[in-house]
Amino acid sequence: MLKRFILICIILTAVIAGLIALGLSALQMHQKTLSAERQTQFVSVAEQIRLDIKRTLDDFVQAEQKRPYTDYLPIYVPETTNETAAFVRSPLADTLTNGLAYGYFQIDSSAALTLPFDAQRSKSKTEFVAYNGILESQLLPALGGREFLENQRVQFDLQQGIGDNTFSNYVVNRSNVANAMPSRREQTTQTLDGLTRPAQEPALQQQAKPAAQPPQQAQIEQQQVQTQYPQQTAQMPRQGLDRSGRYRIESLDESAQSVQVVTQQRQAADLNIAQQGKSARSDSNIDSESKKAEKQVTAETSTAKDYAQKSQKGTIPADKSKAAAPTADPGMMGLGMPMEPTNGMKPGGMGGMPGMMGGAPAAAESEPSAPQTPVQIRIEPFVPLLVPYTNGTNGLFSGQIFLLRHIQIEQTHLIQGFRLNQSDLAAKIEDSAKRFLRRGMGFDLSRSERIDAAYTAILDFGFGEIGLHLLELEPTWIQTRVASLRHWFYAIVAVVMLAIILAMLSLYKSLTEQVRLSKKKDDFISAVSHELRTPLTSIRMYAEMLEKDWVPTEQKRRQYYSGMRQETERLSRLIENVLDFSRIQRGSKQYQFVIGDVNDCLTQTIRMMEPYAQKAGFELHTELADIEPFTFDRDAVMQIAINLIDNACKYARPAADNRITLRTRKQDGLVLIEVEDHGPGVPRREQARIFEAFYRCADESTRQTTGTGLGLALVKRFAEAHHGFVQIITAAPTGCIFRVALAPTPR
């Protein structure tokens, strides 16, 4: 049974160990799943931000693309039905910051700058002047310089615009020269899943070798891209997910925009072209011109704006725009030249622009038919130009971003544009990030690498890149959560193990109890068997010797008869005890409570036990007090006395004092029966157990006394049947007193 228990323990231990291993493995898998899900969330957030920024930029570029070219002039002539052209104030006048746009400007082919502000009245005059200086000192050189623009007379003709000789390519190439930026035409379309590295070709490499790249070039470039975020690249392949992804924002791709061609009445167009360079001046003449124009602007601004927009869209018939035919002073169109405001410019005034790219001949040729023919205005898409910072300024990008567009009005070429408001772009990206970030996520915008970023989305605008570093505000939250789960798991395992251990302990206790009971029963059976067989053996042996006449003397014969009688009594006592105990156990023991004299009963018992005690070497004494008759079971009381005297005869044997005293007295309403011997006494550790059924001191095979272990158990039960108790008292100087208390049953 114990082996089976140990086997169950081993199996349970193995099962628990297996379950623990399984649970820990599941926790590890859970941690990996959480990490993968979180990484997916970062990718998703980055994509959402990309789409949001792209939408913002798309809307912005689209709006700016639709902006009439005349808005770039401080005052301009909208198409009107009157003959007299009226100047109106530009809606961008005095506007330095307009969302993502900062500082609108226009450059003509003579590299003259025109800014839509009133030098006298503008509240932002200082900023305008500073900005004008930046344009002069940084933008124009980046575009090739004043001399370049003047001398080369770069033309981006409608017909020549096909192929490489386009404004867009020119600007891009200038940008590449200035900043080694990759040409957008040289960039391949990238996937936006954030997992694939772009096969971008570095601009410098492309410039150096515009022809097909050798294979090793691509490898070098790949290495460059990888070394940009070396740690992420080195770490992430283990998880099968790249922590950094390139997110292309194609808002300024040429494919996303288209060349617009609008028509305008020649008179209005001529007058507007004639305004080139005037507005940039800071002399007081502009002020008076503006004041005059403003009077009309006040009344006509809204009408003029609508009209201008409609005319650009070509929705206004040509004959209705004839009226506006302001004359232009040919000598007033140069940058910085004194210029008087006029309402009487000649039609075809473009011919008077000396620095304009091929302006003079074109104006001369178009003059005869100009009043009647609408002018075609070609507006090309915006092209970004990155002008690197020279004074150590550190912005969102590595330089100022100018968005430039090429305007062609017949033979006149203009460059219009503005500077990208990087702080506003950063604010928009931050707003977008804040909207899409999930719980526990943070971000940082930086061109530099951040090692602690959980995911880096490289926002590639074409003209520059921004690293959108998505951060885990609490980088260890997955570990913390899994650790918490692990703690719960351990707690559950501990509880389960505790429960199992308790169950096993209980089972073990039950088993040992069963084993103990089984051993007690075996001992009892063995003892009963011994106790039955021993007197039977004696009786049979003596009977056989008597029968066969194997008796040497007559004295021996009498001894044999006496022995047979004693053994029969012994057998009788044993059987009586066993049967009584069996009846008590079954609950079928019937007590005969009758009134009687307990002393009389005990005296009779003493007489019966005296020969037995004497044979065992003891003297029986009685000390009987006067006890009035009470109700008790006579047989039970006799059995109590017999068992206690028998017990004393067996266990007090090595006593020097061989007296066994039977005593009765009354105390606290109880009748006490005491049997005192002067043997070695009962060891304290045995005292609690000797009244248990079947309990016997010492090992069954070596004990020095006979018996079944039922005698004292029966004494206790008989006492309890009389509402009494039994106790052991140590006697002086040695020995013990067995005291049985009986409660007289009231009549």
Next chain:
Amino acid sequence: MENQKHILVIEDEEKIRVGLKDFLEFHGFTVDIAEDGLTANRIASQRRFDLILLDLMLPHISGSDLCAAWRRQGIVTPIIMLTAKGQQQDKIDGLDLGADDYIVKPFSLEELLARIRAVLRRTDPAHSVGRQFTFGPFTVDMTNLTLSVNNQKTTLTPRQAQMIQFFAANPARIISRQELYQGVWNESMEGIETRTVDMHIVRLRELLKDAGAKAELIHTVRGAGYQFNG
């Protein structure tokens, strides 16, 4: 022969002990009694008995422990276990411990007497080999105490005859000096030097050689005793 046999009765129950003593003495045995394990061990170590009647449930030292201890000590006195334990396993355990027989209480005295005789027969060399037997090339006559081969007779002393009879009853078995002494001299070897046995063996070998033995019949097994290979 029975009046020469000495039996030790070990029984804690006085009436049985007394009854057995009376019964065995009535049938001609010499009987010693012991009422507990300690006394029994002391008596058994003092002298040799032809048979021991051993109760299993004894005070101080159980009958099983006594039997096992005696067998470990090389005491080969036949033992009949007398016990109230009548289960088959109890009998098997008792016999495995070295008992020669096992009898369950209550028993018939006639049966006990028959079993005592049977055990004595089995363990008495005279019973096993008879009065005339062969010992190697020789014929031994225990009545006339002669050893003969090819009509050539040699006279033996009673001790030599008993030694030859003991070896003939235990052929090919290694016999310790103690066992030989107990079996032949009928005494416990307590306080006796092994030299006595060795001297007798030497003389017996010389006698056998003189009588015509061509090969050594009694071999010395170093550290163990002697062995007869006929």
